Amino acid sequence: MRLLFLGDVVGKAGRTAVTDKLPGLIAELKLDCVVINGENAAHGFGITEAIYEELLDAGADCVTLGNHSWDQREALVFIDRAPRLVRPVNYPSGTPGRGAALIEAKNGAQVLVVNVMGRVFMDAMDDPFAAVEREVERAPLGRVADAIVVDIHAEATSEKQVMGHVLDGRVSLVVGTHTHVPTADHRVLSGGTAFQTDVGMCGDYDGVIGMDRAEPLRRMREKTPGGKFEPAGGPATLSGIIVDIGANGLATAVTPLRVGGVLAPT
Amino acid sequence: MRLLFLGDVVGKAGRTAVTDKLPGLIAELKLDCVVINGENAAHGFGITEAIYEELLDAGADCVTLGNHSWDQREALVFIDRAPRLVRPVNYPSGTPGRGAALIEAKNGAQVLVVNVMGRVFMDAMDDPFAAVEREVERAPLGRVADAIVVDIHAEATSEKQVMGHVLDGRVSLVVGTHTHVPTADHRVLSGGTAFQTDVGMCGDYDGVIGMDRAEPLRRMREKTPGGKFEPAGGPATLSGIIVDIGANGLATAVTPLRVGGVLAPT
């Protein structure tokens, strides 16, 4: 089967890129499963129920989140009736929603999607490694799950790489999100797990991590509050990773996808 | 003129890749100037005088540093007799060495190399933006300097992107180092400055940020001290960015370079 993971969708520019291009890509690339990180889909901050459904309508089989999960407070409520919306698994027990979901893909395959937050330079969360282990043990690759995708939403390259190596051979894909810049280290690890330190964002790369650059440029130098952070409105690059997955659930090939906007296309 | 910037050289594997491949690349690509970040060249931590000279012998015109500048204490001393070694410019006044150097390139061009450290998720340093401004004003592009290279050694993608946009049109290249993973967002900004959020490392990408992965994998999960961090010893990828620079000092083209090791070649 063939799976596409798209990085953090940022605001209207990012959503437009998804709705415009994803349906065609699904047909063209014969995609069996699409997972999208949607933590910045609502004007750069969080996600609403309408946007969650917009992403599903465009072809997403599952939507993941991150440190911006609850920026739109309604997410704390509608996540419980949104079975394909996955928030970081290492939030405290009692947090609304789920940290992992076994979803049925377009081809009928059972795909386990786990979202987890790193802790280096991030908020204090429970152990991401122990949390993911528990989910993977519950739906082992090749027995319960036909494919397993782990979205590690983290800042430090080291923590994401450790997650990749720890899970190598037991999941189909470990992919980083959160930095909003794609890395060029996509590959299949020796155990058969596809890996990319960060998949990048679906947003306008001519801003600063997808936001209009005026305010970040001012604030980082002047250290005073001022205007709001607004998503950059230029054409977005759809940024993702395509993984070919064998019958055993492991990756056979990995291809970066970058379409539109200012980045060099793949 | 054509310039190559190579990211953080990590340990013996990284140095071997440089000494083996750089001389050939200089000839083949007709490189006029080579700048290398050497902060991890000495067994992963800092740089020695012998290694500094090894990098110059291999073809480097200038070597930059970062948060690991002084891991080998001798660097605090020999840097004052090493005119092509540049440490972050925003260290406190009185720090040994220099934060910027106007060097003569292979083609006789005057190239200003500035090294600066970011502050987001990094150690407390003086304002990186003000510090770089001062250096660029001292040797303006097209008047004093034929090319200007700014190595922003930083963790956060946002801080590096702000540096790129702030300097766009006034320097030849703003390139990030420190995360040890190349980003796929290399391009020429609208004002004519080449930019890449992080150039990646020259090291073995099958480790964790260039270090043997056994200890990082153990320590990040077990949270106890243990073995030492050792550089990974597998074949290194030479990771850099090639910039074509016009007569006005601005970039006309930018090409990522990745050769050897486990990464997809360019």
Added chain:
Amino acid sequence: MRLLFLGDVVGKAGRTAVTDKLPGLIAELKLDCVVINGENAAHGFGITEAIYEELLDAGADCVTLGNHSWDQREALVFIDRAPRLVRPVNYPSGTPGRGAALIEAKNGAQVLVVNVMGRVFMDAMDDPFAAVEREVERAPLGRVADAIVVDIHAEATSEKQVMGHVLDGRVSLVVGTHTHVPTADHRVLSGGTAFQTDVGMCGDYDGVIGMDRAEPLRRMREKTPGGKFEPAGGPATLSGIIVDIGANGLATAVTPLRVGGVLAPT
């Protein structure tokens, strides 16, 4: 002369304690100078012009700030017409207001008040040590200034203690603010500078750092957004330090002051 420094005034409870008690204390203790940290005076976040004047009316000769300086945006404007309002000196050049002020005290003495922000676990600022040195050199103790007060607004005890020792013998008082809890290490250092790692806040100590405790208790465990942070409304403790200063500008005695609320009185 005798000087009183009062720590971070938090919201209405803190302001009421100041306006109710400070006039009497000035008379009773024969205070020649009162400096108050007002960074949380406006409902816990920043300061307004009306509140700045309320503090002066209550007897403050000078008001200092901190990381909350600009929470009320009007402070960016009115600070330029508020000569006794001092914001951290190590903000970038160009920041509104001043980082040090030489003010005339009630007894006609010239008192230099410097406000500076630490960098450990705080926002990225310029070097606090170099910045304070410059101010102290401009108005040396015993020659230009009859007394010098340095309010180091910082998180880490180590950074505050380093500031105390670095300035020992050259200023009258180095006092920490920001943690909102008074420390019991007030004393005169060997060189004659009065020191206290943190002077504590003027606020309701039955909350969490002066804020109503419901929301901090919930948020720190549940990790979701929710209610607002509101100042705690119970009776505040006025928390400060009294310094007796000799003709040479150095401290001869130091006495903690804690009046009202739930803390043990001094």
Added chain:
Amino acid sequence: MRLLFLGDVVGKAGRTAVTDKLPGLIAELKLDCVVINGENAAHGFGITEAIYEELLDAGADCVTLGNHSWDQREALVFIDRAPRLVRPVNYPSGTPGRGAALIEAKNGAQVLVVNVMGRVFMDAMDDPFAAVEREVERAPLGRVADAIVVDIHAEATSEKQVMGHVLDGRVSLVVGTHTHVPTADHRVLSGGTAFQTDVGMCGDYDGVIGMDRAEPLRRMREKTPGGKFEPAGGPATLSGIIVDIGANGLATAVTPLRVGGVLAPT
């Protein structure tokens, strides 16, 4: 019963204060239980088996640790044969030793001692609140435990205060350690739990958090490596908190203890 908690013992100066003064204090104050934080007892960094036994011999009934638990690697081994040595409870599962111990005090009472690490500005650990809850539920106050002591080893005053309020009425004492400076906010909370944001250290307060001040003063300003951090060798202040505990396990009175060294005595 009457319990004494002593803060972080730093190096030889701190140990000497303990061994010289604790036996007399036990007799004089009729102490039934003594708990000491020993994370810096071995030359400022960690603890050895010999020092653990030295502290027991001086009268400690229990020794707690913190972020320096394993600075002396032997602690990873001997902790398993040291039933009265308690390391932070929120280390990952599988960590040597224990995070809580039900010990028999001098008067035969069963005292539950829990050590826990905060996460704000500290290393990434599991949820401190959930971890302490589990221990307290296992040995509830008044039923299993005659007294419960929680040592929250943390940086931020807010996190320590939240722990105090969360546990108020269910434990005898919540006391902070780690900042090495005693706070003046000791009191019995409304539910009957004794609380102090930080108990301070047993060490030489004329250094920087108990270390000789030459190196911290140099390094914090010069930002280069250099000499080692060595414990300050001047006379130490024994810094602790005395809690009187009723038959129901709750606190009836709380008194700070500061003896020797440069701090004002209690």
